[in-house]
Amino acid sequence: MGSSILSDISASGGDNPVLILDFGSQYTHLITRRIRQLSILTVCISGTSPLHAISSLNPCVIILSGGPNSVHADFAPSFPDGFLKYAEENGVPVLGICYGMQLLVQKLGGEVGIGEQHEYGKMTITVVEKESRFFSPEASRGNQTVWMSHGDEVLGLPEGFKVVARSLQGSVAAIENYSKKFYGLQYHPEVTHSPKGMESLRYFLIDVCGVHTEWNMADVLEEQIRNVKSLVGPDEHVICGLSGGVDSTVAAVLVHKAIGDRLHCLFVDNGLLRFQERERVMLNFQKELHLPVICIDASEQFLARLKGVEDPEVKRKIIGEEFIHVFEEFAPKVEEEVGRSPSFLLQGTLYPDVIESCPPPGSGRTHSHTIKSHHNVGGLPERMNLKLIEPLKLLFKDEVRKLGKFLNVPESFLKRHPFPGPGLAVRIPGDVTKGNALNILREVDEIFIQAIKDAGLYDLIWQAFAVFLPVGTVGVQGDQRTYGYPVVLRAITSEDGMTADWYHFDRNFLVDVVSKICNQVRGVNRVCVDITSKPPATVEWE
Template structure:
């Protein structure tokens, strides 16, 4: 896909906002929580649609979406702190069930006349929940269930009409309710995996309190998307930049089912793919899937561009800018095209929208760690109308769509691969020789991970080359002075946080032995055991 640090603006006004659907949905009001996306995913796991909205969205605007329920997220602030984010008080008069989570609960209490103050003792991590009222919100949540806490403030006085549903040793009001108005609050985070019973609580809110039906299914999404694509595109042609990843491949299958051969896929080989991947991808799409693919070999062009480039962010930006140039040239040659298909996902929409902009200061709340792989956007004179049918989906939902559409497991379950490819897995300058070393080492790693049956248990498994480092070794009674390669194995749910994977020593030993014996120029193998945070998954 052609991606930017911000979504490419469309010339079609109808794509500027989501259409209001008749399907049941839950609105999530985001106060800057790191878990807001996770709340949305947990709602969708109940087969009910959800959307994240910035905290300053007006009650009138929220009501336009006709939500069956509203969830107020957690957040890093105190409700009494200067410039603390507050929601529109009008939401309390919408007649819609509301669940406040952590900061969201404290805000509910404060705005409805209760009292919140800094607790004598904060509560962080796991806490045992004592249930005082097991009905409604806490049905099927076991007494003593462990919940994940993260708060320094506590509710000291509840608003009129509220009762306590549960408490912990340090928090007298761990869960509260006003059943008459359908207002609920929890001081813990039911959306995180550490909260035992959290999923049951969410299901209670979605099904029993909000009375939603499970209509958000993979099959219904595909049917609806095909109708929308056909309605938007008509008889015109669509161009898609194919990367071979699950997002663009799923999008290609979906578009091809909707419009057939009026779809053209363009695969730009920048020379930083893994061994044999470009050839295998093009053959797969053309011969097995019968989807038209234009193969553009621009590897020499990108490699020349990288000469002397060391700094990681500059690598990413140069590759992104050059990708856009190649795309522009080739789309003009193959065109004309009225529509450009992008594999934009819902996290991209959330992160690039103004949900993370403070309206009071205009400053971005989130800190940028690194830019996306294609930075800068399309040239202003190259105008497309965007087709983005995946923009409502999370990654796991895209995989489900791909499976139903018939994508093979090797694509659907493909581990994430960075847009700049191996260019950011070579620390320092990129040369043809270094690329070949890393490709060979990477191939060995993937072969052995597949043989072990662990591929699908890992979020990512890859090798990193350190060509600026040399170490002494001995091979065949001769001294060597060659490079190390780093093995990186991580587990994760969504890539936002990750832990290094405890891969069996025997597997690590097999990989290391093969690499030093089969890859010239490498004489040492080490392993990265850093989690995210404090590290990142990729090295650059």
């Protein structure tokens, strides 16, 4: 997975990227996101990637992320041998953040050790060097609040470095060696808890490093069309599994623009869809998208494979495998029609999918943890007859929506809330085939989403859905004791799906929705509301 991403970046004709070396921080991909908001091409790869992988990208700036490790720990992740020499000889500025700064200091001969006191949360720092190259003149005045999260700290500087900022407790907060273009921050400028952090990153990247701010979705579109044309031969064909969501739709329209009728789309009913999803999606395809789409009902084979399966990771992998089986069974039909078997499978994989589905062994990301396997990334079988095309896998969801606008994808597709590839399987903990769980969940979800639309809230919410809990709960309905099921309502706000907060519904809205669910859906006698942010939770329950 990692190597294919590097190939995509290297093959593109855009500006040299700001490269982030990931050492496992929970904020690493937030740095990527923040810098992209400055219209700068930003790419994140493993901090332990080999030197040739780093140099092949020809980065204009390299950022060393934070991480949960101590630089003194056994097997602590580190950049490859020769990295600092490469950066210095090629004049590539290096910025270490938190663990990244400590690693930079240690490798250059400085001292890192356990501080007298840990610094976690909001802290105050003061810029003590007015000639700082990292802090703008405005940021150098007075104190500023930043977000710290570290146990170790810098106790001794390498030769040529100077301290440019300290915390009020006296610890080193920022260092510089301008002659080598090496910089370090002990705090996290990328989080909103560091109010002046983005201002400092903007000043550093644009004013100090001279990075171009010309990366945009129009360039991404041109590059990906070129990539698809170069990858897919003039006589080769591509299969696309369309779900009706933003990702697969934008991917399909992009590839159709590149290769035309050699793209063959199919919509698979896996038995895990929402209320009347198949009918609604196929109608939208016909009325608005104008792409030829074939519908395949494979619900029986999916549900048969899932019967008795409770582990969420196993469920995801089964669903991923079954999708591939359906696509491979569809390939001979394409061959009958066009005289040639399709060679590629198109998927709308996004950057968060790749991030959360930790790459397989050999990718180098041993210091990152798998959050969950996405059916189109970690859930794919190791051997497939079709080669993958994933033109969106370096993009976040909001970036895909912008790309869709350039492609004139109808708003009805672009504004749809995300829906997971495994469908309702990840919204029913345990065996999805047990009892009437799928039908109950479909009815509850339909009432909830329709209420949100009727209240004019749909476009304000990133994603909303219901969850079925397979446990019995006592209730009183119609003056009689009932023993039914609880359901959970979840609605979140987000920019990119990497972090999220729960949507604060008006009390009257919730009272009305709960009343409708309990009165209209047989088998439900209790409704809960999930008010957990991401982190600590993920958006989906499984």
